Amino acid sequence: MATPKSLVFHLYKHWAVIENLTRLSREQPTFEEGQVLSVITRHLQPTDDQEAATVLRSLSSADVLQRLSRTDDLQLNPLVLEFVRGLTREHELGLSAVLKARVEAIRHATSQLSESIEQQDTDQMRRGASALSELFRHISQQLDQDRHAILELAEKAKASDAAMPIERRYRAVLDAYDQYVEPMNQMMDSGLGGTFYPHLEAAERVLDVAVENLLVRGTLYSHRLQLRQVAYQVKELRRLGRVVARQCADTLLPLREEARQHNQLSAAISELLGQVRKQGLRRALHPRRAGARLPVWRRERRSRVHLGDEIRALMADARHFVPQEQHFPEVLVGDPSDQLAWVDESALRKALAEALPVPDLMRWLQQHYGDLPDAELLRLYYDLVREPHWAPVIQADCVAAELQQVRVTYHPHRLGDAAGDGEKELHDDA
Secondary structure, three states, X not given: OOOHHHHHHHHHHOHHHHHHHHHHOOOOOOEOHHHHHHHHHHHHOOOOHHHHHHHHHHHHHOOOEEEOOOOOOEEEOHHHHHHHHHHHOOOOOOOHHHHHHHHHHHXXXXXXXXXXXXXXXXXXXXXXXXXXXXXXXXXXXXXXXXXXXXXXXXXXHHHOOOOOOHHHHXXXXXXXXXXXXXXXXXXXXXXXXXXXXXXXXHHHHHHHHHHHXXXXXXXXXXXXXXXXXXXXXXXXXXXXHHHHHHXXXXXXXXXXXXXXXXXXXXXXXXXXXXXXXXXXXXXXXXXXXXXXXXXXXXXXXXXXXXXXXXXXXXXXXXXXXOOOOOOOXXXXXXXXXXXXXXXXXXXXXXXXXXXXXXXXXXXXXXXXXXXXXHHHHXXXXXXXXXXXXXXXXXXOOOEEEEOOOOEEEEOOEEEOXXXXXXXXXXXXOO
């Protein structure tokens, strides 16, 4: 058996050959001597065949390559294979059952740690923390390797020949989703059916209690640091599990749905072609035939109306609206003309009736109610000329009047007695 130092040296010296053999081991687990020699010749370019054979013998003597019993075939050392795959991200997809067993082992190690806390056994606490740390390390390593393996499966499926049947093209993807991603999603469910997060949360709580216990008892700082580092590991593992599960599902789910849609489309087309072959095109696709709507290949889009972000922001502000208190002043400050003017209109109409006939209503209002604001004066003018019992008559000449703030150009209205002058039609072009 070769020494580890010699094995590592040959890994450094013949890395290109070992990396190529590791990649080829995905397709064939064992190699013949001729295959290994061809790989050595392609990468090292020796001067003759004897030099390639010398390299092969050195790899065999260093235990990088191992000969199988009862045959002359060669295989890579399993430790070397695992090491090189880990460095080159060439791992095979692991088993969800192995991951589940390691998660269940966390529960057992957590219970042992809890018992050691009750018994105040420091050595047992350290052994339990070491067991948890080893489990966390194995689970993190497997999650990272499985993530890269799933990404490689998806890349191979996308890069394969498009003319290949989609069932063969995505077979590995569908198997990986059914045998790994779906069980892993069930295991990492944060509800009552999951086991990953509840066990990690329990381990985290027990580790925190153990650190506090050691701090109260005044044990060595190195012991407390060991348990604290294991607690950091479980926090990082919870984050890694969530990220890996989401990334694996996001990678494989679109390919899985594409394969399913293609299978439904193929089935629908086959069924329709069979009906056309048996009944003819017109009878198979007759519009009055029940269920004559074309099957899966016609995709229907459903539109939904939803509120935009601006409306949501306005509604959120309205729900939290608090009215501001406005303190009204005791004394109004400003121009008196801007204040609301109160007019006794009954007295005004009585005075106007006594002053009839009035040749110009605007002049009369200015003379008797000139202190009113311009808007109030104009309102009274238009209200009075629209009352027919005053017998208003519009004049042909245009005149101008200076009010308090504005200058008005208008055709004056003459008001007369209804009994004396008679009623005339009003033409208001003010």
